[in-house]
Amino acid sequence: MTAADPRALEHPTRGEIRLEAVLHALSDPVRLRIVRELADTGSELSCSHFDLPVTKSTTTHHFRVLRESGVIQQGYRGTAKMSDLRRADLDALFPGLLDGVLTAATAQDARVAS
Template identity: 40%
Template sequence: MGAKGVSKGAGHPVLCDVELVTVLSALAEPTRLRIVAMLSEPGGERAWKDIDLPIAQSTLSHHLKILRNAGLVRNRTEGTRCFVSLREEEMEGRFPGLLETVLHCRDR
């Protein structure tokens, strides 16, 4: 283990160490909320290049890093491609109903 609760290799936090305020802060930004909504759709996992938002790659990278550090997404590399997926089941175990509620309210 590296920094508190973060696995050294992938940089994904151990969710039992993630605080609710960290997750809510990550979800409070509209672009990050849009990314989470995209990843919650059927077939959820996406390659970085398939996350179609009108922002620079560096900005997308920044938002994905915040989502990863909050424990919301997982990165996976396959060859030269990087894929991102929502940690729905793990989040549900840590904060029951949170993602469903936030995404439901977003759709209104």
């Protein structure tokens, strides 16, 4: 947090993002669901947009794991906490990883549904 903005959230720089942290963040079904929605939308969404099957405190935890691993960027717009996928950073560091995970998640959904 900075003196200029006490609500500023800490994020890793591109150079600090680690593959194992990203993979850990994407390994949870709830976090993967958040990432899929952000990827599908292609723009930032407020945390209240997500209808997740967990408590508010658990939702907060999942967003924190995604932010601290470098998967998402978060910031306040007025009173809303907005989240955005760090696609450019992830694609630059780990080419094809995000697209591969999202494609695999979609294929898994189709397999499970049938």
